[in-house]
Amino acid sequence: MIRKLLAPALAALLSVVSPQSFSQDAAAAAAATASPEPAEQTPAMLTLGTVEVTAARTDDPSPGVAVVDGRGVASRRAGSSDSARLLQDLPGVSLYGAGGISSLPVVHGLADDRLHVQVDGMDLMTACPNHMNSPLSYIDPSKVESATVYAGTAPVSVGGDSIGGAIQVNSAMPRFARPGEGFLAQGQAGTFFRSNGKAQGYNFGAALAGESLSLTYDESHAQADNYRTARAFKAAGLGGLFTGDWLDGDVVGSSAYKDSTNRDIGLALQHDGHLLQLNVSEQQIGFEGFPNQRMDMTANRNTLVNLRYAGQFQWGELEARVFDQDTRHKMDMGPDRFTYGFGMPMETTAKTRGALAKVSIDLGESDILRLGGEYQAYDLDDWWPPVGSSGSMCCEAFWNVSHGERDRIGLFAEWEARWSPEWLSLLGIRADTVKANAGTVQGYNPTMGVWKTDAAAFNALERGRTDDHLDLSASVRYTPDASRAFEAGYARKTRSANLYERYPWSTNAMAALMNNFVGDGNGYVGNPDLKPEVADTLSVTADWHDADEDKWGLKATGYLTYVDDFIDARRCDSGQCSAENETKTTGFVLLQYANQSARLYGMDISGHLFLGRTEEYGSFTATAVLNYVRGENRSTGDDLYHIMPLNGKIALVHGLGAWSNTVEVQSVAGKKRVSQVRNEVPTGGYTLVNLRSSYAWKHVRLDFGVDNLFDRFYSMPLGGAYVGQGMSMSTNTIPWGVTVPGMGRSINVGLTVRF
Numbered sequence: 001m002i003r004k005l006l007a008p009a010l011a012a013l014l015s016v017v018s019p020q021s022f023s024q025d026a027a028a029a030a031a032a033t034a035s036p037e038p039a040e041q042t043p044a045m046l047t048l049g050t051v052e053v054t055a056a057r058t059d060d061p062s063p064g065v066a067v068v069d070g071r072g073v074a075s076r077r078a079g080s081s082d083s084a085r086l087l088q089d090l091p092g093v094s095l096y097g098a099g100g101i102s103s104l105p106v107v108h109g110l111a112d113d114r115l116h117v118q119v120d121g122m123d124l125m126t127a128c129p130n131h132m133n134s135p136l137s138y139i140d141p142s143k144v145e146s147a148t149v150y151a152g153t154a155p156v157s158v159g160g161d162s163i164g165g166a167i168q169v170n171s172a173m174p175r176f177a178r179p180g181e182g183f184l185a186q187g188q189a190g191t192f193f194r195s196n197g198k199a200q201g202y203n204f205g206a207a208l209a210g211e212s213l214s215l216t217y218d219e220s221h222a223q224a225d226n227y228r229t230a231r232a233f234k235a236a237g238l239g240g241l242f243t244g245d246w247l248d249g250d251v252v253g254s255s256a257y258k259d260s261t262n263r264d265i266g267l268a269l270q271h272d273g274h275l276l277q278l279n280v281s282e283q284q285i286g287f288e289g290f291p292n293q294r295m296d297m298t299a300n301r302n303t304l305v306n307l308r309y310a311g312q313f314q315w316g317e318l319e320a321r322v323f324d325q326d327t328r329h330k331m332d333m334g335p336d337r338f339t340y341g342f343g344m345p346m347e348t349t350a351k352t353r354g355a356l357a358k359v360s361i362d363l364g365e366s367d368i369l370r371l372g373g374e375y376q377a378y379d380l381d382d383w384w385p386p387v388g389s390s391g392s393m394c395c396e397a398f399w400n401v402s403h404g405e406r407d408r409i410g411l412f413a414e415w416e417a418r419w420s421p422e423w424l425s426l427l428g429i430r431a432d433t434v435k436a437n438a439g440t441v442q443g444y445n446p447t448m449g450v451w452k453t454d455a456a457a458f459n460a461l462e463r464g465r466t467d468d469h470l471d472l473s474a475s476v477r478y479t480p481d482a483s484r485a486f487e488a489g490y491a492r493k494t495r496s497a498n499l500y501e502r503y504p505w506s507t508n509a510m511a512a513l514m515n516n517f518v519g520d521g522n523g524y525v526g527n528p529d530l531k532p533e534v535a536d537t538l539s540v541t542a543d544w545h546d547a548d549e550d551k552w553g554l555k556a557t558g559y560l561t562y563v564d565d566f567i568d569a570r571r572c573d574s575g576q577c578s579a580e581n582e583t584k585t586t587g588f589v590l591l592q593y594a595n596q597s598a599r600l601y602g603m604d605i606s607g608h609l610f611l612g613r614t615e616e617y618g619s620f621t622a623t624a625v626l627n628y629v630r631g632e633n634r635s636t637g638d639d640l641y642h643i644m645p646l647n648g649k650i651a652l653v654h655g656l657g658a659w660s661n662t663v664e665v666q667s668v669a670g671k672k673r674v675s676q677v678r679n680e681v682p683t684g685g686y687t688l689v690n691l692r693s694s695y696a697w698k699h700v701r702l703d704f705g706v707d708n709l710f711d712r713f714y715s716m717p718l719g720g721a722y723v724g725q726g727m728s729m730s731t732n733t734i735p736w737g738v739t740v741p742g743m744g745r746s747i748n749v750g751l752t753v754r755f
Contacts, residue, residue: 062477063485063543063555066090066149070172075662075692077141078192078703078750081201081222081260083169084136086144091557091604091625092151094644097519097719097740099288099297100197100224100257102137106718107151108559109600109629109643110164112517113498114533116154118168120279122306123159125378127327127350129400129500131517132290132297136169138283138304140220140262142190142203145172151559153489153539156412156428156473157358157370163493163535163563174214174268174277175207184209188754196707196746197256199224216266226255226289226336229741230713252291252741253336254724259286273312280305289334291740292519292720294728295346296334302327316361316368325352338727342387346400346514350380366418370428373411380404380499384514386444393444398451400506400515403439404499408432410469424477432469434496434532438503439463443511450508454575458505465502467532469494482547491537497530501567501593507575509731512590518641519720519740520678523731525572525592531565533595554607559600566598568633568640569677587736588721589679598640602629618656625649630673641675642718644668645685662692671717681721681739686714703750711745 073086080086084103087093096104096111104112117124117135124135150158151165158166177184189204201222208215228250264281281304288297306323329348333339358372384398410432418424440459443451475489504515504526512523538560545553569591571582577590605626613619626648631640646669654661667687674680692705719740727733 062475063487063541064151064153064475064489064539064557066151068147068149070145073141073144073147074701075660075694075703075705079194079692079705079707079746079748081141081199081224081257082137083139083141083144084134086141087147087149087167089625089649090149091555091606092602092627092629093149094627094647094718096642097292097716098134099132099137099290100199100227100255101222101260101285101288102132102134102290104131104134105136105167106642106644107149107165107167108561108602109631109640110561111642114162114164114495116159116162116164116166118159118166120170120306121168121308121321121356122304122323122325123352123354123374123376124304124325125327125350125352126517127329127348127380128297128331129346129348129382129504129515129517130290130293130295130331131500132288132293132331133300133302133327133329136167138262138302139169139171140203140222142220143171143205143218143262143264144169146170151539151557153473153475153491153537154493155414155426155475156430156471157372157414160374160410160412160430160432160469160471160493161408161434161495163495163533163561171218171264174209174216174266174270174275176209176214176268176270177211179211182210186755188752190750190752192748192750194224194746194748196743197224197227201260212270214266214268214270216264216268218262218264218266220262222260223258224256226251226253227743227746228252230708230711230744250744252722252724252743254289254291254293254296254334256334257285257288259284260288261285275308275310277308277310278306287334289336289724290519291722291724292521293516294513294521294723295331295344296337297329298332298334298345299330300327301329316359318360319356319358321354321356323352323354325350325354327351333728336725340727340729344384344387344393344729346382346384348380348382350378352379353377368416370414370416371412374409376408378404378406378499380406384444392448392450396442396444396446398444398511399441400511401438401499401503402441404436404503405438406434406436406496406499408434408496412471414473422479424479426473426475426477428471428473430469430471430473432471432494434467434469435465436467436496436499436502437464438499441505443506443508450576451506454506454508457575461528463503463528465528467494467496469496469532483545485543486541488540489538491535493535493537494532495535496532497527497567497593500526501530502526502528507572507577507590509576509590510729512572513588513729513731520641520675520680521588521721521723521734521736522678523572523588523590524569525575525590527593530567530593531595533563533565533567535561535563537561551610552608555605557604559602561600563598563600565595566633567593568596568598568635570594570596571677584679585676586679587732588734590731591677596633596635598632599634600629600631600640602627604628618654618659621653621655623649623651623653636677638676639673641678641680642720643671643673645671645673645683645717658696660694660696662690664690664692666690668714668717679736681737683715683717683739686712686742688712688714699754701750701752701754703748703752705748707746707748708742708744713744714742715739716742 154166187206203220205218268277285300331346382401387393412430414428572590611620631643651664670685689709722738
């Protein structure tokens with residue numbers, strides 16, 4: 001009935017609108033997106049009897065979705081212990097610098113909590129005022145089987161409480177014995193070494209399974225010393241900015257990580273199209289340095305319980321999930337920072353509980369109706385134990401966030417309709433409610449004015465807040481033939497402030513500096529009155545390729561996003577913030593979160609071209625990616641912080657039997673447009689050359705690579721301010737104006753054995 005009513009209106013609309021498509025390329029590799037459905041064939045002049053075919057529906061992938069599979073990430077695993085870096089070849093994706101295993105992905109200029117990031121279907125939460133334990137840090141690269149990236153106009157069924165794209169990272173599905181096989185026993189073990197920072201580690205896993213029952217175990221371990229930047233760092237005089245006999249001028253302080261261990265036990269049952277899966281995992285990290293933060297992570301323990309059901313019925317599919325996340329997190333000053341003769345311990349505990357139920361109902365032969373609901377409850381305590389027996393940091397715990405709560409419930413409905421072999425539409429609506437609150441706070445010494453006044457003002461506030469979200473998504477795809485696809489999309493998306501944007505209360509410089517998850521070296525004060533961000537995004541994509549998608553392909557995406565009540569920052573002008581703080585154009589400053597207005601726009605272009613093949617020399621394919629994004633604060637005229645400048649990659653991929661080789665050239669333009677309110681520092685342009693090679697036998701795979709082949713010095717555009725050495729607790733006792741330098745040459749080797 002719905003389709004009959006809407007068909008005439010949509011047909012009229014399609015007659016005057018030529019939709020384009022919005023997309024991400026799967027990786028800078030020789031594969032493009034999956035083939036669209038073939039054009040309708042002329043019926044044969046032969047009458048056949050009725051043949052009934054029963055099979056699961058195969059989703060028609062959108063050009064706006066990038067999917068990276070195990071083959072796409074295999075060569076990258078040897079080069080990094082950071083799962084976010086497995087996504088770095090995708091058009092429109094960049095990375096905020098952080099710790100060695102905790103980079104924050106960025107999609108079209110929007111990062112961190114503005115993206116909806118899921119790990120094995122779980123909406124995991126950070127539990128740190130510096131967002132050191134980001135969601136993707138909870139899965140080791142060796143366990144990543146696939147990753148899906150939705151940019152900008154993500155469907156409402158993918159998730160809410162975000163204004164950017166969505167990232168879904170998944171480990172392998174449970175393995176079962178084939179019918180009649182009886183018993184299955186499989187395993188794998190791997191190890192790696194990277195010369196820069198002497199990074200090393202191992203991973204192994206095993207599976208024992210019958211036809212209905214599967215038991216798996218996976219474990220991984222990684223560690224590294226501080227990494228070395230290029231030798232030009234010392235030659236440029238930058239290595240002498242800090243004193244300390246324990247540091248070499250080429251070494252980037254506070255970039256090491258130690259004893260990062262992940263363990264996972266999985267149990268799964270399957271029967272007649274139904275799957276019940278339980279995974280229990282634990283991560284423990286002994287230490288992780290952060291060169292763009294004032295503190296280091298001295299311990300992190302995270303426990304996850306994930307229970308999932310998936311079932312196929314005659315009417316469609318049902319999926320349900322419940323999960324529990326418990327995090328215990330500690331920070332202090334690591335060995336590369338001046339310790340003042342004492343430390344500054346900071347502790348956080350958090351608990352996240354989530355539930356999801358989603359049904360996909362087949363409406364006839366071509367339409368799908370998706371309905372679902374989500375629930376998430378997040379509790380947070382963030383306190384700093386007292387230090388010493390006298391002074392301003394004695395004698396009670398400082399409560400940064402006390403009994404913080406953030407609960408979300410959401411419902412969605414989505415209709416996918418195929419009107420003809422060429423035309424497909426997707427319409428969705430979603431409603432979420434987010435409730436946040438926090439308890440009363442106090443400083444180290446509640447009677448001292450440096451803590452008392454701010455705490456009293458905060459405690460007098462009504463701190464509970466309730467936000468209602470209404471999200472919409474709509475896209476139309478046109479596939480005229482097997483070599484072209486076009487899509488146009490619109491999305492309205494909403495995000496509420498996180499607890500660290502709302503509730504940190506102290507205007508004292510030292511306390512504010514400890515609250516910073518963007519890595520700019522500045523201090524931040526919360527704002528309980530923040531309104532939800534509301535983003536309207538338009539995107540179009542055109543995708544051209546040969547019919548088999550293996551000879552050539554070209555994809556171009558353009559997008560425009562307006563954000564009302566964008567949570568940016570303004571100079572702090574109250575409490576203990578000085579008058580000088582409001583006008584400084586150099587040095588680190590104190591800021592307060594504030595609602596403003598923003599605009600982001602840009603374009604991604606990607607392509608591949610098969611160059612040829614010979615029996616003697618193998619095949620050769622060229623790939624290329626070009627990204628551009630511009631971000632503006634429309635309220636102040638300032639540029640948005642941490643916007644990646646124009647950048648691109650060109651690669652030559654060679655394959656000969658089981659041997660694969662890649663030569664990659666990466667170029668990044670200088671970053672000239674910077675955030676003035678944050679005193680963001682510009683960075684220069686650079687070009688790097690990387691090599692990767694692999695050889696696969698039946699049960700063994702060997703990976704070899706060289707990153708930054710010519711040992712080129714460069715500053716990372718999204719690396720943030722370098723505050724990894726020195727007296728980090730004080731505002732400007734660390735030199736301002738130095739950005740975190742990139743890694744120098746590294747020779748990487750990885751070995752994987754399957755049995």
